[in-house]
Amino acid sequence: MQDVVLALLAKEPSHGYELRQRLRAALGPLGDTLNSGQVYVTLTRLEKAGLVSSARTGGRPDRPDRKVYDLTAAGHRRVADWLAEVSWTPRPELAEFHLKLAAARAARLADPLTLIDAHRRELMRRLRDAQRAALAEADGSMAGLLLEGVVLRLRADLRWLESCERVWSGHGERS
Amino acid sequence: MTGGTLAIRARGLSKVHGEGQARTRAVDEVDLDVPAGQTLAVTGPSGCGKSTLLHLLGGLERVSAGELWLAGRRIDRLGERALARLRRRAIGFVFQDFHLMEELSAVQNVELPALLAGRTPRTARRRALDLLDRVGLADRAQRLPAQLSGGQRQRVAIARALSNAPLAVLADEPTGNLDTAATNDVLRLFDSLRSTGQTLVIVTHDERVAATADRVVSMRDGRFVDDVHLPAASTGGLGDLLGLGG
Structure with missing residues (x-):
């Protein structure tokens, strides 16, 4: 999930809810099963790991969520590595x-x-x-x-x- | 068992091919009850007897032994002419390679069974157009089979199978020659038939077809070795299909 969230963030600095929207677009009904808090939990972990930075913005009054997240340089490198990696999971x-x-x-x-x-x-x-x-x-x-x-x-x-x-x-x- | 009527009932149904040393039991004393409105999938390895079973149920092959009823009527002892008449009127067949008449348009293919059953050309045509509409091909009615995709041809064949409002539709590997999108089209169509109460028996290798049936029987060496009723609704979330964790 961490790699997925990082890659979704590569497009542009985004709010958590925008990442969730991108996930939903890609997963359709399968996305309904993802806990809506999961993206935020993952973002917090990524920030602690130095892969993501966040900045508070004025935001909109109808959005309680005012943090905009962005990839750090390390985050960009990790996304590039992830994209290049060929993962075949043994079963x-x-x-x-x-x-x-x-x-x-x-x-x-x-x-x-x-x-x-x-x-x-x-x-x-x-x-x-x-x-x-x-x-x-x-x-x-x-x-x-x-x-x-x-x-x-x-x-x-x-x-x-x-x-x-x-x-x-x-x-x-x-x- | 009470409740709904049985569309198909078989007891000790057998088909023997060959004689002496070469004698094999393609279907070996099968008992089967198919309630009206059920979608039954029959699976099993090649040569297990599933296609022969379908042919027996539809009167395409004669029964060697056993008893067979269609909607309460005993049919294993019918003479050739009565059996041919029954096949034309009460059974709809769908085959892997469609079996459409290449020189006839889609609508002409679909109306053919109704015409053979003695309906007026007008009635047959109207019904055929309705059926083509139902399978989503109203705008392809005048096309020849060669001008249609595989999935479209199979949908024409399914419309044709419904021409005489059959007691049962029998399908032999209906998705065998189709890609995923066309397979899904056919499965959606089967779902809509089921919702109208149509009885369906589908012989298939395709696990997707089996998984969307009401019931799946597995055959080996001419016999049923497993008989599973699948739950009507989804029992688990879709999430456990993905395994995306934190």
Whole structure:
């Protein structure tokens, strides 16, 4: 979240509520789940870390929030680093689930196929939520684009569960 | 079970292909109740029997054994002519590759089943135009299939499937040839059909299609191995899909 807020601030010195508006534009309905205080908490942390500076302005009487935030030189460098960085998050939960199945099987604690079924149902529930949200978006919307990514990841996980099921059901027959 | 009527009911439904050593049970003693108005997705790996099941339900293939009812009427013993008539009037089919008549315009494709069912050209045309409007293609009525995108062609095919107000629409991989935007269009259309109480059975590899159905059955080797009813409304926030933390 810190990098996101910094990057949103790179456009121009801004009020906290302007950053929230930019987040909302990019996230659509997904942005509703962000705590509105989260941006301010993050800004405070960034200021303490010397990445952001703030100045009080006269502001408008209808806006209680009079602070304008700006990137410091260190903040600009961090944004540049963040943009250049290629982040691909490994998914520890895959290895964890894989090992869970192996351990459950070895100790005869649970049937791997039952665990796979439970997992698949949960992923289907999440896919349903994501796909329903995607259907509510107009084609080409920013939020729709993000949701497409969420949907693709869930589909990949569901396909991997199919492979798990195929292999573990084979193991069941042999033992 | 009481309440709504069953659109489809099957008991011990089986389809055997081949003979002797080559004999396989594509569909193996399947029991299935589909209440009217339900959207049912059937998933499973290639060769699991899901397409054959759909063909049996729609009378495209003959049942080897078992009993099958459509809206309370036993149909597994119908003669060829009665079955063909039933297919034309009571079932709407949607296929992966659309199966539109290339030399006919969109509206001519959509009105064809109504004409075959004996409606007057006037009635058939009016209904076809209504249906094209419903699938968002009123302005494409005179186009030939070749002049439409894949998603538009599939929406024409869905309109055609609705031509005779079928008891059930049976769809075989309806999004198999479509990109994400067109898939979403088709899923939105299925949602609107569901809201009118249309019964839908969709065979699909596509997890997105399955996830938006009311119920998902998984097939392996001709049998049902899982049967899940999905909650109607979203149960969790969308936030846990993102994992954006502080």
